[in-house]
Amino acid sequence: MTAGPVLLHLAGTGSALPADPVDNAALSGIFGISEDWIDLFVGTRTRHFGWDPATGKETHTLADLCAEAAGRALAAAGLAAADLDFLVLSTATPDALLPTTANQTADRLGLNHLPTYQLQAGCSGAVQALDVARALLAGGHRAGLVVAGDVTARFLQAGRDASALATQELVNYVLFGDAAAAAVVTADPHGEAVAVRGLLHRFAGLGRAPGQIVDWHGAADPDPNRQMLFEDYKTIEEQVPVLAGEIVWELLSTAGWSAQQVGFVLPPQLSGHMTDRIVAGLGLPPGCREVSCVRDTGNTGNALPLLQLDRLLAQLEPGQRALSVVVESSKWIKAGLALERPARPVPAGRGR
Template structure:
């Protein structure tokens, strides 16, 4: 269901983490033998970051490294102390290990203890799912918590493979994705960055429908002949995501009672540079300021909406409003957030 949040949910601080130097299309194209022009035209992403060395495949960062870094920045920006947190929720499609969970490793890195540490298995909609869970925990009496999202590609993009021998639906992932993490400290009081979540949408809509994306659990190391580790139905995504984004946009407006004229920013889905431009054109809201990151970061999965939120936090003025539109094409999930910077006079908590 989409509804105006009954329990107050505020973002107090945000943070992001991206590993290493950005990798541009020239370097990526040479690495995998892919045309730089094809990357520019088909995907439209300029740079991305990897937690592994392109030349050797050596791991330089783990998911826990990135999530702990982003979470630490969010906590610092919130003005809260670790002792103020009552829960941690981490969402990812690519945990470092099945056990221990990456959530508990991050909690340990941050010096947190004696609190629940949840881990959600999700894709691009994971951030809104985590915020939905956080809202329920806050309604149950908790005061503040930490939401973290991130993904890494080291098990799925193999620098030793001949990329051009891969089918297109798998090859596209070699130029589509990047690694990163984002985080947000949330609570029931308008402190810190004081961004109110006025409405939250989270809805599975893929009943009876083939997935637009598949990420196999085993990864490259246990690759069986004829079994694709990654599958991207780019045509289905191109056809389906723009109208889904429009539906989410107008549903959020209806839920809040806002009009289009009340908005200042839009955070469109971050599938790729090309797809985000296509979606934004379909939304047809040229008067709104766009907050995007995918052309610079690549598709970082669970991190994307939180990276956008971090960028928005640095721009959103007092009393200004934004809609974040989120689509996960794995099994077609709609997500979204209606956001408002609370005026300083309201920050009495």
């Protein structure tokens, strides 16, 4: 079966996780949440924070993490910052409204005189950024940088006893971690770049209530009755596996592949236990290998799809294919990628 056209190439990836991992015992001691409840409800072992959860002291900004991840992606691609034509960054938690974290990251990388873009997005942001990059490459640019990440410092209260919070807010204290990840994208194959043969990015939330809310106060005095974090976990548990299955079959159709031709799947990374449920319902063949990181990193929002890609590229052999499946639950976006590392050409004169 002939694969679909190449939309763009992933020439190299990189990631950045701040500080040492925080395990469930430490998290329980800091926030007063039962360690057994964390294990049972979430199934995540560790996560990383760019701040000290006991004191609130910041150790890593989002720009710190994005620049670190971007540097590693450039090194993996064998390219220099001067080779880039654009930068696209996605996040739900920028360091400031202005200047943008995209421009702060560009400055740290030594970039200048090139277009930069910042997308305000949730878990699907990395795919949305790749969609923008695809359009820029189609418009004549040759190489660019996609960066995605999130930090939790402004949304989780340091040292707080969170045990009395409503479950819709409490889960945020155990689900999330901080990270950034990046990918160098090119119009033409570079080295053993992975080809993106399908890209799905579609709003699917018409008339549907948000599954997640992350609010902010701005300059106004805080309203003590205003819920800043909300996670409708029951609805997410019901809807994400369904949407993930739809994404798989849409990507297969776009790429012109059968399920049996897919060797790896990168499932939505809401939590450890949710990942198990989602993978079981995708209908992919038993030999399809899962590429996940949420049990070790927590839910890192925008960074997660690229964190998974960073792990995938180390495993994907020539001729192998993978599906990245992403669901944005804040207002329901279906997103994903069909990926293939092209087979190496057979040398002239050598039979199969």
